[in-house]
Amino acid sequence: MTLSVPSARAVDLRVEPVDDVLDRVERSLQVHLDQGTVVRKRRSVGARTDRDTWVRVERRCLDKIGVQGWNGNECAARLKGIAQPAWQACVVWRDADELVMWRADETELLPGTPIGTAVLSEDPKLPDGWWQALSSSMDALAAQDTRRVATPDTVTITQALVTESIRSAFSGNFDTAVERWVPTHADLNWANMTAPTYCLFDWEDWGNAPRGLDSASLWGSSLAVPALADRVREERRHDFESRDGKLMTLFVCSKILGPDAHPEDPQLEPARRMAEQVVAELQTG
Known part of the structure; x- marks a missing residue:
């Protein structure tokens, strides 16, 4: 009970x-x-x-x-x-x-200053070494073991939540089943990382989550700066090209495109375009 x-x-x-x-x-x-x-x-x-x-x-x-x-x-x-x-x-x-x-x-x-708010409106112009440190930490995290389950936005992430979130926003004949769960920060955004020295903080919600959640979350918080969003996708290409990474892209897009979205939000249009592309890839892949 x-x-x-x-x-x-x-x-x-x-x-x-x-x-x-x-x-x-x-x-x-x-x-x-x-x-x-x-x-x-x-x-x-x-x-x-x-x-x-x-x-x-x-x-x-x-x-x-x-x-x-x-x-x-x-x-x-x-x-x-x-x-x-x-x-x-x-x-x-x-x-x-x-x-x-x-x-x-x-x-x-912290060894540096927090980069900004969760969602950026200007390119922070981070050096190549910073991006290398980001990917090194993310890869190291995904390779570890834990029994914890991630709680993004304080909500425990489950297969049911992933399916419900994606289906509430997107139609299409594709499977939403997650293949691989890995340790994830679960709140990866520009307010929780420092520069010029890279450091990731605020770990209260970390735990196992579908592969690609962190990469998709950081991409989503970068959409108001197209070049920055593209850089995130390039640096974390192996996540975004995976099937789970595509599902997590839709998971993040479902939050951006939800019923409470502001019509002038600069994230809306790029999220909508990417969601259409990913749905098409999942249906044919």
Whole structure:
């Protein structure tokens, strides 16, 4: 028998008061957070500490915490061959008033600056060495083993979710069954990587997912800059040319082209064109 957990209210930590939360983090980790460095996102808040580390605090509803737990950043510390900030410590607690949990992870500082927002509107003009480091880390990640299952956007990815997402947006006589599942970051976008030194951070949702999810996600967040989207496809060509990579391209396109899409979104037209091409390839392949 599966017990459902009631949903808590949705909040945006960019505007939600978090002073009490940050005070608790400071006491628990015995650090002082530099208020001048605070970065607030929709579901996380981060800041530099007085011991030259970084603390990321996330709020998550209980119904978004599955049986594998909620320790992605901690579990990612054992991964090898991947450019990521070293994990050091954490504190986790259940909110006294709401059906949510809070988690603060302390890591070493990033070696560079986050490249931008999740979706870019300008080409960051990254050097060839950066792209080589990206592919090296992604290939190393896919070669590892884990029992974790990826939770992109805090939703556990399953074959049923892949099929439902693709079928909701695209018609055609092709199979949506995934052939290969591999360890995946599951939130690969331009806000979670640094430059000029490459580093990939925010590992809370990583786990097994269909091959090509990360590559397709990064391509999707690049569509407003056509040359950048083309570079992603070129660098990760072996993912995009695989059958699973084509399915993941449709999976990402289904989110971009969904019912809530803004008609002036620059991602819409290139996503629509690519989806038509991929559907045709899957039907004839």
